[in-house]
Amino acid sequence: xxxxxxxxxxxxxxxxxxxxxxxxxxxxxxxxxxxxxxxxxxxxxxxxxxxxxxxxxxxxxxxxxxxxxxxxxxxxxxxxxxxxxxxxxxxxxxxxxxxxxxxxxxxxxxxxxxxxxxxxxxxxxxxxxxxxxxxxxxxxxxxxxxxxxxxxxxxxxxxxxxxxxxxxxxxxxxxxxxxxxxxxxxxxxxxxxxxxxxxxxxxxxxxxxxxxxxxxxxxxxxxxxxxxxxxxxxxxxxxxxxxxxxxxxxxxxxxxxxxxxxxxxxxxxxxxxxxxxxxxxxxxxxxxxxxxxxxxxxxxxxxxxxx
Numbered sequence: 001x002x003x004x005x006x007x008x009x010x011x012x013x014x015x016x017x018x019x020x021x022x023x024x025x026x027x028x029x030x031x032x033x034x035x036x037x038x039x040x041x042x043x044x045x046x047x048x049x050x051x052x053x054x055x056x057x058x059x060x061x062x063x064x065x066x067x068x069x070x071x072x073x074x075x076x077x078x079x080x081x082x083x084x085x086x087x088x089x090x091x092x093x094x095x096x097x098x099x100x101x102x103x104x105x106x107x108x109x110x111x112x113x114x115x116x117x118x119x120x121x122x123x124x125x126x127x128x129x130x131x132x133x134x135x136x137x138x139x140x141x142x143x144x145x146x147x148x149x150x151x152x153x154x155x156x157x158x159x160x161x162x163x164x165x166x167x168x169x170x171x172x173x174x175x176x177x178x179x180x181x182x183x184x185x186x187x188x189x190x191x192x193x194x195x196x197x198x199x200x201x202x203x204x205x206x207x208x209x210x211x212x213x214x215x216x217x218x219x220x221x222x223x224x225x226x227x228x229x230x231x232x233x234x235x236x237x238x239x240x241x242x243x244x245x246x247x248x249x250x251x252x253x254x255x256x257x258x259x260x261x262x263x264x265x266x267x268x269x270x271x272x273x274x275x276x277x278x279x280x281x282x283x284x285x286x287x288x289x290x291x292x293x294x295x296x297x298x299x300x301x302x303x304x305x306x307x
Contacts, residue, residue, distance in 0.1 A: 003034065007030060010027070011024055011030070011035065011038065014027065014028075015039065020221045020224055021035050059189070060149075060186060060187065060188045062188055062189060062190060063190070063282070064191060067278055067279075068275060068277055068278075069191070069194070069275070069276040070102075070274065070276075071101060071103045072092070072101050072103070072271060072272065072273055072274070073104070073273075073274055074092065074104060074106055074107070074272070075106055075109065075200070075231075075250035075251065075271075076107070076108070076251070076253065077089055077109070077140070077253045077254070078111065078155065078252070078253065078254035079110060079132070079139070080131075080136070081112035081123060081302075082124065082300070082302065083254050083257045083297065084254050084301065084302055085255055085297055085298060085301050086139060086253075086301055087298060088294040088298075089140075089253045090141050090305075091294070093141040093143050094143070095292055096146060096273065097144075097145065099273065102145055102146060102147065103148075103149060104146060104148050104149070105196065106148055106149065106151070106232075107150075107198050107232030108151045108152050108154075108198070108233065109154065110152065110156060111156050111167055112132075112155055113154075113155035113157070113158035114128070114158045114159050114162045115158065115162060116155060116158055123257060129163035129165040129167065129170075130165075132159060133170045133171060136171055137171060137174045142175070142177055143177075146177065147177050147178070148179070149178075150168070150179070151168070151184060151186050151200055152180075152182075152200070153184065153200035153233055154202045156168065156183075157183065168180035185198060190228075190276070190282075191281075191282025191283075192281070192282045193227075193278075193282040193283040194278055194282050195226040196226060196228045197228070197229050197230070198230050199216070199229065199230065200231075200232045201216070201233045201234075202233070205234050209236050209238050209249070210240055212231075213231055213238070213247050216229070216231065217229065217242050220245075225243065226245060227244075227284055228246045228247075228287070229245050230247075231249050232250050232252075234249055235251065235254070235265070235266075235268060236249040236266075237249060237251040237268035237272075237291060237293065239272075239289055246284075246287050248272055248289070251268045251271055251272075251293075252267055252268065252269060253269060253271075255267065255297025255298070255301075256297065269295070269297060270292050270293040272289055272292065273289070273292060274287065274288075275289075276288075
């Protein structure tokens with residue numbers, strides 16, 4: 001394979017931005033077949049390889065045969081935070097169980113992380129990667145018949161940076177009802193023609209709630225758009241339909257912290273129940289969403305719940 005290092009880096013950056021092979025081929029002057037071969041086994045530095053592995057969405061095939069697909073959508077539970085809302089999170093899972101929901105998709109930041117900023121450790125009721133994982137394994141909601149499928153976000157990644165532990169893998173290894181889908185993003189094929197993408201960005205909140213989701217959808221090439229996009233990180237609850245993408249911001253289960261209060265950032269507590277009706281080809285005919293909101297955070301909620 002004769003692709004220069006400069007072109008290799010360009011290819012990886014474009015692939016991370018979900019550019020199509022035809023787009024990449026045109027802009028780096030490399031044939032599509034050669035691109036496919038390179039992307040199967042990128043010959044890059046260890047650092048670039050990790051970037052490639054972590055930021056290109058993992059694809060998961062979960063093709064369902066039913067004409068109606070139902071699931072929960074949540075994000076940013078921030079377990080181990082003094083401000084996490086574990087009772088509300090359990091109420092959400094109780095509601096899912098009462099409706100017969102079998103899977104809840106989580107858009108990242110399942111944990112509050114380690115030393116995100118100076119003094120952050122004092123906002124957490126446990127310290128260290130092992131203790132954080134143990135708390136999630138013990139106290140994250142478990143309901144018969146429900147599987148939680150999750151990605152990790154920037155707070156989760158702080159434990160990897162500080163301790164070298166991918167908590168997604170650690171949690172999955174100790175909880176049979178929790179499936180780890182990857183870091184920052186994942187694509188789930190609900191049917192051959194219905195793709196759900198989970199995203200956890202790393203940037204800051206915007207002046208308008210819908211601005212970041214719209215820009216994210218704008219960045220998709222026409223043939224690389226998911227049908228349903230679920231976005232965490234911003235701690236907002238929102239639904240928009242834009243460029244034929246059903247887009248949800250998945251809210252959070254962490255009340256306002258001193259950091260978000262100081263930055264003037266509002267938080268929306270709650271999650272979604274999604275019901276998708278598909279035709280015989282798996283194409284979306286209609287989509288119904290039910291917002292499950294919680295209105296006021298409970299001070300020291302973690303103290304009231306720990307078993």
